[in-house]
Amino acid sequence: MNPVLAELHDKARAVLDPVHYDFFAGGVGDEVVLAENEAAFGRLALLPRVLRGKEISTDFPLMISPTAFHRLAHPDGELATARALSGTTLVSSMASTVPIADVVAAATGPVWFQLYVQPDMDVTEVLVRRAERAGCAALVVTVDSPVFGRHRRDIAHGFHDLPAGLTAENMRDLAGEALRNIEMSTAISWRHVDRIREMTALPLWVKGVLHPKDAVIALGHGVAGIVVSNHGGRQLDLVPAALDALPAVVDAVAGRVPVVLDGGVRGGGDIALALALGASAAGIGRPVLWGLAADGEQGVRRVLDVLRDEFLHVLALCGGELTRDMVVVRGVAGC
Ligand SMILES: Cc1cc2nc3c(=O)[nH]c(=O)nc-3n(C[C@H](O)[C@H](O)[C@H](O)COP(=O)(O)O)c2cc1C
Ligand SMILES: CCCCC(=O)C(=O)O
DSSP: OOHHHHHHHHHHHHHSOHHHHHHHHOOSTTOHHHHHHHHHHHTEEEOOOOOOOOOOOOOOOEEEOOOSOGGGTOTTHHHHHHHTOTTOEEEEOTTOSSOHHHHHHHOSSOEEEEEOOOSSHHHHHHHHHHHHHHTOSOEEEEOSOSSOOOOHHHHHHTOOSOOTTOOOGGGEEETTEEEOOOOOOTTOOHHHHHHHHHHOOSOEEEEEEOSHHHHHHHHHTTOSEEEEOOTTTTSOTTSOOHHHHHHHHHHHHTTSSOEEEESSOOSHHHHHHHHHTTOSEEEESHHHHHHHHHHHHHHHHHHHHHHHHHHHHHHHHTTSOOOGGGEEETTOTTO
């Protein structure tokens, strides 16, 4: 892991209430997938190309993946995250502790809205309209959560409610209710995705696809992009590392829409590996929470700066391009 990220993580652990730290850090079940997401990067190596004589692009292919409840990490919450963007895209969680309109107003980069489809489609539609009115540039429907993952750390602490004074602000005043809970439902299907696509002109992404067949189905439903993700090891503790699921999805999609990878990205080299395996960008979840808890806006900015610097350095060392033939399995001769 990049040492600056490690330092911010240590500081976050020291300053956060241990119950909130465990909410952010934890995963589902035995936390096998949580560990695997990071370990998967360490099993791969890059074969750089030399003497390519190229200008190195300064594009930074990183997004901030949606994470809930930033005001648990820092009093400024999502406002601090949004201010730190300087061009990076923030996918703002539907479960933000600041209303989406205020997140967008504070943002120094594009903001996309992450949505858990609510079984009451009138509620879903109001949320979509809020995202549109706020000025979000895309919608990201999370599809890996027909039910909540069971997080043993939260269960052990009895943590299931936000502390007094903090609320999922986007859930206020919806369909006649002052404050609604976010619902997950096994009844959500591609038909709901179609209805959302029909109700808005915003580009519609799906997040949480692991099976290549689902990626192909998603294309048939007109998605603008796919996030390969296992929710940071927080949903099903039987799935592969997100990175290991990436190549098959990339092959199935065959360049028709962008594919983003999140889960376990902890350094510029990890972003490079994801790109070499065909992702158009990588996403980060927890590192942003550690930066935010450690030092608010400045902490998030440091996370983004250090990852940008490290990624561009790796890219230069690789000759300015990243392709799948440059990825080999570490410790295996001739692969
Ligand atoms: C504390 C926490 C809250 C999260 N909340 C959401 C959420 O509200 N919506 C969502 O789609 N994903 C959510 N995720 C998953 C992230 O978007 C992302 O997939 C994951 O964190 C990536 O892994 P990483 O943390 O290893 O970078 C959450 C993850 C964490 C750690
Ligand atoms: C309703 C909040 C959902 C948060 C979430 O997705 C997670 O903690 O992984």
